[in-house]
Amino acid sequence: MFLCLNLLAGLIDPIPTTIxxxxxxxxxxxxxxxxVRFSNGNTISCAxxxxxxxxxxxxxxxxxxxxxxxxxxxxxxxxxxxxxxxxWDGRAKDLKEQSIHSITNPLEMDTSLKExxxxxxxxxxxxxxxxxxxxxxxxxxxxxxxxASFESxxxxxxxxxxxxxxxxxxxxxxKEKQGFELFQSHGCVSCHNGINIGGNLFQKFxxxxxxxxxxxVTGRYAVTKDLDxxxxxxxxxxRNVAKTAPYFHTGATTDLKEAIGVMAKYQLxxxxxxxxxxxxxAFLLSLTGELPAILKENE
Amino acid sequence: MFLCLNLLAGLIDPIPTTIxxxxxxxxxxxxxxxxVRFSNGNTISCAxxxxxxxxxxxxxxxxxxxxxxxxxxxxxxxxxxxxxxxxWDGRAKDLKEQSIHSITNPLEMDTSLKExxxxxxxxxxxxxxxxxxxxxxxxxxxxxxxxASFESxxxxxxxxxxxxxxxxxxxxxxKEKQGFELFQSHGCVSCHNGINIGGNLFQKFxxxxxxxxxxxVTGRYAVTKDLDxxxxxxxxxxRNVAKTAPYFHTGATTDLKEAIGVMAKYQLxxxxxxxxxxxxxAFLLSLTGELPAILKENE
Numbered sequence: 338m339f340l341c342l343n344l345l346a347g348l349i350d351p352i353p354t355t356i357x358x359x360x361x362x363x364x365x366x367x368x369x370x371x372x373v374r375f376s377n378g379n380t381i382s383c384a385x386x387x388x389x390x391x392x393x394x395x396x397x398x399x400x401x402x403x404x405x406x407x408x409x410x411x412x413x414x415x416x417x418x419x420x421x422x423x424x425w426d427g428r429a430k431d432l433k434e435q436s437i438h439s440i441t442n443p444l445e446m447d448t449s450l451k452e453x454x455x456x457x458x459x460x461x462x463x464x465x466x467x468x469x470x471x472x473x474x475x476x477x478x479x480x481x482x483x484x485a486s487f488e489s490x491x492x493x494x495x496x497x498x499x500x501x502x503x504x505x506x507x508x509x510x511x512k513e514k515q516g517f518e519l520f521q522s523h524g525c526v527s528c529h530n531g532i533n534i535g536g537n538l539f540q541k542f543x544x545x546x547x548x549x550x551x552x553x554v555t556g557r558y559a560v561t562k563d564l565d566x567x568x569x570x571x572x573x574x575x576r577n578v579a580k581t582a583p584y585f586h587t588g589a590t591t592d593l594k595e596a597i598g599v600m601a602k603y604q605l606x607x608x609x610x611x612x613x614x615x616x617x618x619a620f621l622l623s624l625t626g627e628l629p630a631i632l633k634e635n636e
Numbered sequence: 637m638f639l640c641l642n643l644l645a646g647l648i649d650p651i652p653t654t655i656x657x658x659x660x661x662x663x664x665x666x667x668x669x670x671x672v673r674f675s676n677g678n679t680i681s682c683a684x685x686x687x688x689x690x691x692x693x694x695x696x697x698x699x700x701x702x703x704x705x706x707x708x709x710x711x712x713x714x715x716x717x718x719x720x721x722x723x724w725d726g727r728a729k730d731l732k733e734q735s736i737h738s739i740t741n742p743l744e745m746d747t748s749l750k751e752x753x754x755x756x757x758x759x760x761x762x763x764x765x766x767x768x769x770x771x772x773x774x775x776x777x778x779x780x781x782x783x784a785s786f787e788s789x790x791x792x793x794x795x796x797x798x799x800x801x802x803x804x805x806x807x808x809x810x811k812e813k814q815g816f817e818l819f820q821s822h823g824c825v826s827c828h829n830g831i832n833i834g835g836n837l838f839q840k841f842x843x844x845x846x847x848x849x850x851x852x853v854t855g856r857y858a859v860t861k862d863l864d865x866x867x868x869x870x871x872x873x874x875r876n877v878a879k880t881a882p883y884f885h886t887g888a889t890t891d892l893k894e895a896i897g898v899m900a901k902y903q904l905x906x907x908x909x910x911x912x913x914x915x916x917x918a919f920l921l922s923l924t925g926e927l928p929a930i931l932k933e934n935e
Contacts, residue, residue: 371678373670378932380670380688389679391700401690456934460761633677635755 350532351499352416352576352626358490361470366487367631368463369480374456375440376403377447383439383484387414389632392580392625393491398588402445408554410588415626416576418489420536425570425586427539428560432485450477493577493626501623509623516620519613524605533574534624541569542586545606550587579622594618649831650798651715651875651925657789660769665786666930667762668779673755674739675702676746682738682783686713688931691879691924692790697887701744707853709887714925715875717788719835724869724885726838727859731784749776792876792925800922808922815919818912823904832873833923840868841885844905849886878921893917 370387373379386400387393393413399406409425417423423435439445440453454477457463467475470483498517500508509517520526531537539557542548557569570586583589584596597617601607609617669686672678685699686692692712698705708724716722722734739745739752753776756762766774769782797816799807808816819825830836838856841847856868869885882888883895896916900906908916 367678371672371681373683378934379666380683380931382670382683384672384679384681385683385687388684388694388700390702391696395687395694395696397690397695401687403689462759462761632679635677 348526348530349502349534351502352419352492352494352496352532354494356490356492359486362483362486363490363631364487364634365466365470366483366485368466369484370487375446375448375453377452378403379456381446383414383436386411386445389414389491389628392493392577392628393417394581396582398583402442403447404443404445407442407444408551409586410583412573413577413581414488415491415493415628416533416536416574418492419531419533420571420574421538422571425573426556426558426560427571432488433481436481436484450480453477453480487631490629490631493628496576496626497623498620499626510619512616512619513623514620516616516618519617520620523601523607523609523613523617525600525617528572528604529575533576535572535576536574538572539566539569540572540604543568543603546603548603550585550589554586556586575621575624577625579625593621597621647825647829648801648833650801651718651791651793651795651831653793655789655791658785661782661785662789662930663786663933664765664769665782665784667765668783669786674745674747674752676751677702680745682713682735685710685744688713688790688927691792691876691927692716693880695881697882701741702746704743706741706743707850708885709882711872712876712880713787714790714792714927715832715835715873717791718830718832719870719873720837721870724872725855725857725859726870731787732780735780735783749779752776752779786930789928789930792927795875795925796922797919798925809918811915811918812922813919815915815917818916819919822900822906822908822912822916824899824916827871827903828874832875834871834875835873837871838865838868839871839903842867842902845902847902849884849888853885855885874920874923876924878924892920896920 369375370383373382375382381403386395386402388395393415394411398410399408400411412425417435418432421427423429423432424438429435429438437450441447441449454475457475457480464475467479467483471479473479497508497513501514520529528538528540529535542550542556555567557566557571558564560566573586578584579593582591582593584591584593585599590596590599594614597614598609601609668674669682672681672684674681680702685694685701687694692714693710697709698707699710711724716734717731720726722728722731723737728734728737736749739747739749753774756774756779763774766778766782770778772778796807796812800813819828827837827839828834841849841855854866856865856870857863859865872885877883878892881890881892883890883892884898889895889898893913896913897908900908
């Protein structure tokens with residue numbers, strides 16, 4: 338067990354329990370995150386799809402934006418800062434690029450940074466706040482910077498599994514530890530690793546058996562145009578997985594045990610016993626972290 | 637058929653295709669509807685649970701507010717103005733009272749009108765806008781008035797069924813018309829009637845067979861303290877029902893056909909054939925209306 342923990346130390350890292358950040362920028366970004374002027378018609382904010390009290394998702398199979406429903410399940414904004422790239426197909430290299438894509442996507446916010454600057458410049462209070470923080474005041478880039486500053490604070494430390502990684506042997510039950518061992522021995526950890534227990538590589542959806550899903554959602558191929566990347570998707574983070582149903586880019590199931598079985602079959606070519614599934618499920622439930630304090634601050 | 641239509645005229649009314657309203661008040665109310673300053677911590681707006689692009693619901697079984705999850709499924713804000721009262725137990729007599737309840741509920745927005753006035757008064761732009769519309773400017777009551785003005789515009793006319801009610805015989809297919817006849821002959825219409833095809837009376841959940849649901853959610857009893865009202869709930873509107881899963885105050889199913897079967901069994905003591913269910917289902921799909929133009933207005 339001790340050896341295993343040591344090996345693991347390099348594979349999965351806990352989320353830091355405290356981080357330093359620019360409070361002024363993050364609080365300005367917080368306001369922008371909830372501001373519907375970021376959408377055509379002033380009806381959708383970042384929070385519409387990324388409900389921060391609901392672990393950064395809206396629980397819908399497909400979210401609803403200004404112009405319709407994007408064809409993949411909304412990933413959580415929590416811990417997104419630790420992902421290798423943003424979106425299921427990784428088309429945005431960081432949080433700033435992610436914002437631009439969602440702002441301009443006609444299905445999502447259907448507007449532009451130029452239009453947002455125009456709307457916000459009519460609001461003296463927000464212009465003043467930008468002026469206090471940024472030398473050049475309200476600009477497209479400063480909007481993205483403030484948003485990303487806030488989103489970088491959206492991390493969920495102190496899950497029971499993190500406490501275990503940090504040395505608290507009692508933080509997990511016997512069953513959860515067995516689940517964690519199965520998670521490693523069956524090979525789940527080969528893709529779900531790193532600080533986000535996922536989120537750091539692209540993998541084919543349906544390695545060992547082909548899956549039934551929308552074939553026009555081509556994954557990484559849409560970005561690279563390389564046929565070798567067809568149906569490759571970013572491996573999702575398993576942090577807070579118990580709270581972020583439905584699962585997969587398809588949102589095909591809300592049943593986490595079913596999702597475990599599907600992954601074992603299609604990605605690893607294995608059939609899990611009920612007992613094994615139960616134990617891995619118990620382990621996954623230990624990955625739920627704490628929501629950040631900034632949510633409770635009134636300003 | 638013609639006779640039936642005439643009889644029906646008194647039972648179900650179409651939603652008006654145009655309404656007159658105070659544009660300035662409604663547009664101010666629109667802004668407030670999306671304003672997170674209406675919650676403790678500035679993270680939840682009315683729109684968080686009532687996504688206006690998603691037919692006024694968030695598709696979750698139970699929504700997530702600042703302090704947790706209210707124990708019943710979120711009803712749509714669309715056409716709510718036509719309901720006899722607000723909430724599943726009707727504890728608010730109108731839209732203004734509904735707002736107060738949600739603003740102050742510790743699970744939902746966890747704040748107070750006093751606190752909201754305090755936050756908004758620091759925002760010169762919004763103070764100016766209240767001053768332009770209301771003689772006494774920004775007050776608790778004017779906040780409620782503007783919000784209710786906006787919500788009164790949130791109606792969804794021009795469903796195919798409404799066009800049929802307005803005389804367009806071609807608006808419904810043969811199957812949908814058969815479904816509508818079954819909807820009447822089986823007695824669904826005895827509770828689901830009026831302009832909202834529901835929303836205008838309280839009825840016991842599980843009349844003919846007792847249901848499996850949270851018994852501490854007592855429905856109308858919680859308001860009247862009359863044991864005769866135990867487990868009575870407001871009959872929900874069936875408008876846009878195809879878009880507002882999950883169903884019942886319990887959010888117990890997302891499958892509309894299953895919901896139809898449950899209602900037939902528990903409320904009417906009937907077992908529907910697959911064919912009958914299919915036809916009633918087809919009819920219910922014709923109840924989806926158009927979202928209002930105010931959603932697309934940028935100011």
